[in-house]
Amino acid sequence: MTDGREMTKMVRLTPRCRPLNAAVLALGLAAGLGWTPGNGPAAPALAQGGGLFAPVITVNGLGISRYEIEQRMRFLQLLRQSGDLRKAAEDALIEDRLRTWRAKLDGMTASPELVDEGMTEFAGRANLTKEQFIAELTRAGVSEQTFRDFVSAGVVWRDVVRARYAGRVQITEADIDRAMLVEADRGAGTRVLLSEIIIPAPPEYAAEARELAGQVSAIRGEAEFANAAQQVSASATRDQGGRLQWMPLQNLPPALRPTIMALKPGEASAPIELNGAIAVFMLRGMDEGGPASTGAQTLGYALLTLGVPGSPEAAELAGRVARSAKGCDDLYTVAKSLPPSWLTRVEPAAQGAIPQDVGLALAHLDIGETTRLQRGGNEVLVMLCSREKVRPEGEAAPSRDAVRTQLLNQRMNSYADSLLADLVANAVIVRP
Structure with a gap:
């Protein structure tokens, strides 16, 4: 008012x-x-x-x-x-x-x-x-x-x-649950609008992948970067020119935040080595709606091996997840006929302890959302199970009654x- x-x-x-x-x-x-x-x-x-x-x-x-x-x-x-x-x-x-x-x-x-x-x-x-x-x-x-x-x-x-x-x-109990998660802070601090290109880099093609990543890193301008993403990126965002939605800066892995903050709109990052891939990011926009948060998070997630990238089997399994899995618990039903090693549920861990390729994939997900990446010659589906703040020692979480009133x-x-x-x-x- x-x-x-x-x-x-x-x-x-x-x-x-x-x-x-x-x-x-x-x-x-x-x-x-x-x-x-x-x-x-x-x-x-x-x-x-x-x-x-x-x-x-x-x-x-x-x-x-x-x-x-x-x-x-x-x-x-x-x-x-x-x-x-x-x-x-x-x-x-x-x-x-x-x-x-x-x-x-x-x-x-x-x-x-x-x-x-x-x-x-x-x-x-x-x-x-x-x-x-x-x-x-x-x-x-x-x-x-x-x-x-x-x-x-x-x-x-x-x-x-x-x-x-x-x-x-x-105000339902589910409303309170959502409000107490870190997603409730979206937009409260600095947000970034990124595009990504993920280049597979298996050992036998690592040199070629690094050379290609260097060329991508030299790109200036969103249109050229989007065209390159459609041609060479292995990310699920390739059909959108590598464009990601707005995300809080604090959702990115801690080691990557300074790199992104140093970019100007339309500028691409230096190549970033991942697990069997190389990533390049372009900053499209930054919304400084508040101070850049340095708050730590713990993330719980699940990894489901889909199979050979681009294969009908991988597409069929991804489709089953999309139809039937609204959360991480649902993945057990989807994967019940698969080898046990294909589904891995990871308990909440600090962002810095999560493999960087997975951390980047999780950065733009809400709970229950998925994305795909390539690891070890397979396409792997990543689902975010939880995202929580790590509160400073002595700082109590707000009570449910206080959140309800808010x-x-x-x-x-x-x-x-x-x-x-x-x-x-x-x-x-x-x-x-």
């Missing part, structure tokens, strides 16, 4: 206002929870150079005064928010009006007691009493009523969203954002 986003854009305050820093942060966090903290009457004439408290904007018949806009601007200015402060203040106040307007239509109001509780809670998050918090705001030129109105809009909005959507949100808040906030967007799109907003 707009208010929460505005208020969490914290920057250094002047020494005189520094005590407000933590308080404002608490206020911003609380505003962001949205649900966790017929047309109206004919619009009055807008003030044209009128008094400070005359309406200058109406929203479904509800006025916003010049004073309120200046108060919100002052608050944003305290946060050193850049950009058009007046527009930001107006947009935030328009959304607050729509929250209270919708609540009134739904027969809801924020009682003074609940608003006081909300104000006390916000102040407490900054380790201040409500009175201390208000005193800091007052010294900064923001009135108590501005704070009260802001909290009131958040409190009543929470009730509106709860009444409409609480019955729709069901998921509930995320889904309710999504509903709240959608409802607010609809209200804004359909509102009658009159400006001077």
Whole structure:
């Protein structure tokens, strides 16, 4: 929601206002929870150079005064928010009006007691009493009523969203299981978009494979690299020009991460020796949505020998896996008529302990997904069984109840954002 986003854009305050820093942060966090903290009457004439408290904007018949806009601007200015402060203040106040307007239509109001509780809670998050918090705001030129109105809009909005959507949100045990896996962090940090070429390098052809890999490494540009992948790559991605989907940098084997981070878009890596193959990667894009994670992972996986690369038998076995195996346990059923040595289930191991060719294959897989690679003259199917974070010593994993609450808040906030967007799109907003 707009208010929460505005208020969490914290920057250094002047020494005189520094005590407000933590308080404002608490206020911003609380505003962001949205649900966790017929047309109206004919619009009055807008003030044209009128008094400070005359309406200058109406929203479904509800006025916003010049004073309120200046108060919100002052608050944003305290946060050193850049950009058009007046527009930001107006947009935030328009959304607050729509929250209270919708609540009134739904027969809801924020009682003074609940608003006081909300104000006390916000102040407490900054380790201040409500009175201390208000005193800091007052010294900064923001009135108590501005704070009260802001909290009131958040409190009543929470009730509106709860009444409409609480019955729709069901958090299952499977939802919690998925959220507690490392896949839940996808997109939270640095992600990379790669293309790959995997060149088989059996001992008798190792020299030729290295020479070919050197030529591939000199390629510049995605189109030429994709063409080369279709011609020489043994990877399952060859038909897509070697293109992989976005993946978190931390999914790559630790030894490979610096190599990828050093590339520029459209640049290929030096050849990388694997188990019986040589790999070359091209960086197509990088999304620095957060700091590059160095967090360790443990990976559990399964290897199923398919047979001679390109043979009908290998294709038939791969097809059976695709049809029948949704997870690693299902592979035992698929492989029951095969030699026992053809299926290997590997218990979770540190990324650095996993053979690099397998580690690269696992990097772009979600749990239950598969890919294929060539090892020892055979085509081998790789399935990811588990991917888990290695937490620093002393760091406890979040409880299931905490994860359930987080998921509930995320889904309710999504509903709240959608409802607010609809209200804004359909509102009658009159400006001077």
